[in-house]
Amino acid sequence: MNELSLCANSPTSPSPPASLAAEGVLRSLFRGWAYIEARFDILQPMNDGRPYDLDQTYNVADETGGMLSLRPDFTSLVAQEAATMGRGIIRPLRRSYCGTAFRKPDRAGDRRREIRQSGVELIGTSGPLADAEIVTLASEGLAALQLKDAQIHLGHVGFVHALLRSSNLTEEGKTTVCNLLARHDRTALAIVLTNQGVSRKTAVALGAVLDLVGSTDVLDQARRLTRDPDALRALEQLEELIALLSRSELPVPVIIDLTEVRDRSYYTGIRFEGFVPASGFPILRGGRYDELVQQFGKAEPAVGCAFEIDLIAPMVAEKGTADIKTILLRSPANRWTELMMQARALRAQGHRIALDVSSLPPDQLNAYRSAYGISRVLESESNEALDAKGDQR
Amino acid sequence: MNELSLCANSPTSPSPPASLAAEGVLRSLFRGWAYIEARFDILQPMNDGRPYDLDQTYNVADETGGMLSLRPDFTSLVAQEAATMGRGIIRPLRRSYCGTAFRKPDRAGDRRREIRQSGVELIGTSGPLADAEIVTLASEGLAALQLKDAQIHLGHVGFVHALLRSSNLTEEGKTTVCNLLARHDRTALAIVLTNQGVSRKTAVALGAVLDLVGSTDVLDQARRLTRDPDALRALEQLEELIALLSRSELPVPVIIDLTEVRDRSYYTGIRFEGFVPASGFPILRGGRYDELVQQFGKAEPAVGCAFEIDLIAPMVAEKGTADIKTILLRSPANRWTELMMQARALRAQGHRIALDVSSLPPDQLNAYRSAYGISRVLESESNEALDAKGDQR
Numbered sequence: 001m002n003e004l005s006l007c008a009n010s011p012t013s014p015s016p017p018a019s020l021a022a023e024g025v026l027r028s029l030f031r032g033w034a035y036i037e038a039r040f041d042i043l044q045p046m047n048d049g050r051p052y053d054l055d056q057t058y059n060v061a062d063e064t065g066g067m068l069s070l071r072p073d074f075t076s077l078v079a080q081e082a083a084t085m086g087r088g089i090i091r092p093l094r095r096s097y098c099g100t101a102f103r104k105p106d107r108a109g110d111r112r113r114e115i116r117q118s119g120v121e122l123i124g125t126s127g128p129l130a131d132a133e134i135v136t137l138a139s140e141g142l143a144a145l146q147l148k149d150a151q152i153h154l155g156h157v158g159f160v161h162a163l164l165r166s167s168n169l170t171e172e173g174k175t176t177v178c179n180l181l182a183r184h185d186r187t188a189l190a191i192v193l194t195n196q197g198v199s200r201k202t203a204v205a206l207g208a209v210l211d212l213v214g215s216t217d218v219l220d221q222a223r224r225l226t227r228d229p230d231a232l233r234a235l236e237q238l239e240e241l242i243a244l245l246s247r248s249e250l251p252v253p254v255i256i257d258l259t260e261v262r263d264r265s266y267y268t269g270i271r272f273e274g275f276v277p278a279s280g281f282p283i284l285r286g287g288r289y290d291e292l293v294q295q296f297g298k299a300e301p302a303v304g305c306a307f308e309i310d311l312i313a314p315m316v317a318e319k320g321t322a323d324i325k326t327i328l329l330r331s332p333a334n335r336w337t338e339l340m341m342q343a344r345a346l347r348a349q350g351h352r353i354a355l356d357v358s359s360l361p362p363d364q365l366n367a368y369r370s371a372y373g374i375s376r377v378l379e380s381e382s383n384e385a386l387d388a389k390g391d392q393r
Numbered sequence: 394m395n396e397l398s399l400c401a402n403s404p405t406s407p408s409p410p411a412s413l414a415a416e417g418v419l420r421s422l423f424r425g426w427a428y429i430e431a432r433f434d435i436l437q438p439m440n441d442g443r444p445y446d447l448d449q450t451y452n453v454a455d456e457t458g459g460m461l462s463l464r465p466d467f468t469s470l471v472a473q474e475a476a477t478m479g480r481g482i483i484r485p486l487r488r489s490y491c492g493t494a495f496r497k498p499d500r501a502g503d504r505r506r507e508i509r510q511s512g513v514e515l516i517g518t519s520g521p522l523a524d525a526e527i528v529t530l531a532s533e534g535l536a537a538l539q540l541k542d543a544q545i546h547l548g549h550v551g552f553v554h555a556l557l558r559s560s561n562l563t564e565e566g567k568t569t570v571c572n573l574l575a576r577h578d579r580t581a582l583a584i585v586l587t588n589q590g591v592s593r594k595t596a597v598a599l600g601a602v603l604d605l606v607g608s609t610d611v612l613d614q615a616r617r618l619t620r621d622p623d624a625l626r627a628l629e630q631l632e633e634l635i636a637l638l639s640r641s642e643l644p645v646p647v648i649i650d651l652t653e654v655r656d657r658s659y660y661t662g663i664r665f666e667g668f669v670p671a672s673g674f675p676i677l678r679g680g681r682y683d684e685l686v687q688q689f690g691k692a693e694p695a696v697g698c699a700f701e702i703d704l705i706a707p708m709v710a711e712k713g714t715a716d717i718k719t720i721l722l723r724s725p726a727n728r729w730t731e732l733m734m735q736a737r738a739l740r741a742q743g744h745r746i747a748l749d750v751s752s753l754p755p756d757q758l759n760a761y762r763s764a765y766g767i768s769r770v771l772e773s774e775s776n777e778a779l780d781a782k783g784d785q786r
Contacts, residue, residue: 012483017432032740034719034747034765039410042435042463042493043451043506058436060451060463062506063498070435070453070463090405090764092751100435105456113436113455122750129726129750136733244726248733326427333522333637340529340641347425354427357515357522358485371483372427 012371018313019116023098025144025316026118026307033137035096035120040077042100043068058102058113070102075304076292078121083296091124091300110281112310119286119306123293126301128237131270131288132244135254138274138284138305143251145307147276147283147315151253153213154242154272155260157287158234159222160209166228167202175264177206182262186210212258216242222258234269241270266292270303276315283311326373330356331380339380405764411706412509416491418537418709419511419700426530428489428513433470435493436461451495451506463495468697469685471514476689484517484693503674505703512679512699516686519694521630524663524681525637528647531667531677531698536644538700540669540676540708544646546606547635547665548653550680551627552615553602559621560595568657570599575655579603605651609635615651627662634663659685663696669708676704719766723749724773732773 030037046059046067057069071077074097082093098118105111120137122130135154142150160181164174173196180189186207193203205225212218219239223232238256245254252274260271267287274284286305293300327346331339343353360368368374423430439452439460450462464470467490475486491511498504513530515523528547535543553574557567566589573582579600586596598618605611612632616625631649638647645667653664660680667677679698686693720739724732736746753761761767 012481014429014431014479014482014486014488016430019432020430032745034745036407037409037413038407039412041507043495058453060453068506086407088405089407090757090761093407094747095407102436114434125751127750129729129748129752132729133748133750244729247730336522336525336637337640352425352427354487355522355526357520357526358518359522364483368483 012367013373018316019309022145022307022309022313022316023116023118026141027096027098029137029141029144030096030118030120033094033120033133035094037096037098038078038081039099040071040074040081040097042071042102044071044077045069052103056103056106058104072103073101074099074117074119074306075121075289076295078123078304079289079293079302080296082121082123082300082302083293083298087298092130093123094120095123096120114310116309116313117306118309119304121302121304123302124300126269126288126290126303128240128244130301130303131237131241132248134286134303134305135241135245135270135272136248136250138272138286139250139252139254141307142274142284145312145316147312148278150274150276150283151255152250152272152274152284153255153257153260154238154270155256155258156234156238156269157261157264157267157271158237158269159231159258160206160261161264162228162231162234163202163205163209163226165230167198167206169196169198178261178264181206181209181259184210184259209258212256214256216256218256218258238270260287272305274307278315279311281308281311283308325375326352326354327376327378328354328356328369328372328374329378329380330359335380342378342380405760406766411709412702415538415700415702415706415709416509416511419534420489420491422530422534422537423489423511423513426487426513426526428487430489430491431471431474432492433464433467433474433490435464435495437464437470438462445496449496449499451497465496466494467492467510467512467699468514468682469688471516471697472682472686472695473689475514475516475693475695476686476691480691485523486516487513488516489513509702509706510699511702512697514695514697516695517693519662519681519683519696521633521637523694523696524630524634525641527679527696527698528634528638528663528665529641529643531665531679532643532645532647534700535667535677538705538709540705541671543667543669543676544648545643545665545667545677546648546650546653547631547663548649548651549627549631549662550654550657550660550664551630551662552624552651553599553654554657555621555624555627556595556598556602556619558623560591560599562589562591571654571657574599574602574652577603577652602651605649607649609649611649611651631663653680665698667700671708672704674701674704676701718768719745719747720769720771721747721749721762721765721767722771722773723752728773735771735773 046069047054052072057072059067059069062068078095078097086093101115101117102113103115105113122134139152160178164177169177176192177189180192189207193206208225212222219235222235242256260273266289268290269288271287273282275282284305284307288303290301293302329339329343343355346353354372439462440447445465450465452460452462455461471488479486494508494510495506496508498506515527532545553571557570562570569585570582573585582600586599601618605615612628615628635649653666659682661683662681664680666675668675677698677700681696683694686695722732722736736748739746747765
């Protein structure tokens with residue numbers, strides 16, 4: 001489970017975890033969009049209004065007998081901050097985060113205990129421009145990570161939620177239907193709708209949602225399924241967003257997808273996920289959640305997204321140590337002063353300098369060089385030391 | 394407990410946590426010294442050979458009924474990796490880390506549950522050059538963090554350990570004596586030595602250690618206290634290290650201090666801590682620990698140090714949002730294409746661009762500008778947009 005892995009093609013080299021590189025790319029993107037990074041304690045008061053059940057979280061006793069949970073997500077922490085400590089902060093508030101959340105492995109197949117997420121939340125503003133900002137940023141993130149054939153599936157939960165509202169389904173039944181739609185399980189969906197005695201008209205409409213995946217004509221198809229004003233308003237909002245997005249050449253294609261209705265209790269508006277062919281799970285999730293902040297005391301609109309670093313990291317081009325240009329500086333101990341001066345000067349030029357503290361014998365030197373990507377070996381006596389700008393020797 | 398704090402001088406602005414800036418400074422230093430960052434799971438098998446007691450760690454049941462501990466440190470994880478997965482990696486191995494460790498608040502006064510540490514480990518090499526590398530790196534770290542009046546207290550546990558070996562103290566008594574020396578508690582030390590019936594000669598020598606703090610003449614004073622060969626060898630090693638360090642103009646002063654003997658069971662050679670006048674606790678700890686890696690199956694020498702980010706962050710110059718130059722880009726929704734193109738071009742030049750997605754009215758615009766350090770407001774119609782390199786308007 002440690003990310004500390006040996007470099008695949010060279011069992012003699014250590015390599016930095018790919019997750020670090022992926023997070024670095026996203027951090028820099030978030031900064032460019034003026035998001036300010038937040039940091040939260042990992043140990044949080046147990047079940048403090050957060051949208052997770054106690055059997056999903058890891059819980060520990062604190063030293064006073066109280067209970068703590070390992071934070072199960074970041075969005076609810078940002079929402080809590082916005083509603084409490086951050087009340088006086090002028091809106092819109094742009095917050096990013098980068099870290100580990102914890103959830104007990106679920107039966108659906110996600111066996112991870114620790115989930116690395118990097119994401120953004122835009123709090124205090126509704127409307128298509130805010131939605132477009134988040135989808136555009138998400139798309140630029142997937143592009144910056146250089147993920148092959150990535151695409152975004154974009155929907156609006158309001159359409160399906162409106163169809164469900166006019167049905168006679170229980171709350172549990174509605175959640176089940178949302179999950180089956182998201183999984184595209186046509187057979188199970190038909191069985192559930194029949195068993196729960198859903199009216200033929202609604203059942204047909206819900207079943208037809210499975211085909212509402214594609215380009216803008218999907219919106220016209222959807223309009224023919226219902227006259228529910230909430231459902232139609234959802235389509236209008238989605239159409240307005242799509243119109244904005246289509247005017248700015250997103251670097252990753254966006255597919256309209258009205259089955260984007262997972263996490264029914266959480267999202268309230270647009271909803272999207274990012275996929276690549278290689279991954280069975282979404283590598284990006286986002287959407288509008290206008291009711292979460294209210295749970296912490298203050299109603300306000302919010303939209304955000306999170307990148308699933310654990311799924312993304314293995315796909316980020318494994319560069320190993322190959323492109324880390326390091327210079328190995330050697331000298332006898334009696335030339336320590338010169339060695340230190342050279343090392344400082346070279347580091348100030350941006351080089352990575354490994355000191356040969358163990359005075360490697362010649363037969364080990366080559367193995368060391370190739371294991372650590374040493375582009376150059378410099379003896380501190382050498383006059384060339386301070387012009388060491390090349391990478392070959 | 395959240396680091397997500399409001400900016401001290403402006404309750405309307407969010408500010409990034411100072412710990413991020415401190416970690417960024419150290420990460421870049423470690424990289425320059427050719428350390429490769431490692432990343433470890435937070436949830437680790439309980440008590441897996443690590444040097445912490447179960448009542449010091451937070452422990453949780455996993456989903457199979459096994460027990461996990463929140464990692465109590467990083468050094469033992471690096472040591473474990475080196476001895477197991479990293480056996481084939483060519484030495485010396487340079488590893489860095491940056492993250493959170495977890496320990497139950499202790500009675501000695503440290504109330505933190507979560508401890509942010511950034512550090513380095515140099516594994517597989519002994520001798521003064523390796524020790525000098527770590528002390529020099531530590532000193533450059535304190536300097537790079539721009540901590541005022543920082544200094545390093547440097548000793549060698551071998552001296553006191555040798556004096557203790559020739560005493561009749563129990564293991565527990567030896568640990569107590571080390572802690573009292575580290576705390577400079579002369580009175581309690583005298584009482585313990587008397588009560589435990591330590592010979593007059595050893596008691597005098599141990600008491601005299603409290604005065605072995607200062608410049609190189611401390612080493613001569615120390616030599617007069619004992620003829621124990623292990624104690625004298627420790628002084629020799631320390632002297633050799635000091636000689637190296639004195640030849641490279643460390644940016645932070647080093648004080649010789651033979652009371653540097655905290656954590657008796659852990660360190661085996663040189664031992665140092667970093668202090669600033671403002672902090673009651675060491676902000677940096679390090680030393681040689683040649684016996685830890687062996688606990689995981691393979692004996693090899695190791696030396697390292699860790700920076701205490703939580704103690705350092707509040708001292709790192711609070712820059713708030715003042716030096717984050719952000720441009721607020723505005724446009725009517727019908728100019729979205731131009732807005733996106735301008736935003737991309739400006740971001741590519743390194744600017745942070747906030748989009749005015751909520752179309753702030755003029756009376757809120759100024760408050761927004763000052764809260765978020767907006768150096769410039771650009772209307773997307775404006776021709777000046779793409780030359781926006783200045784920071785004033």
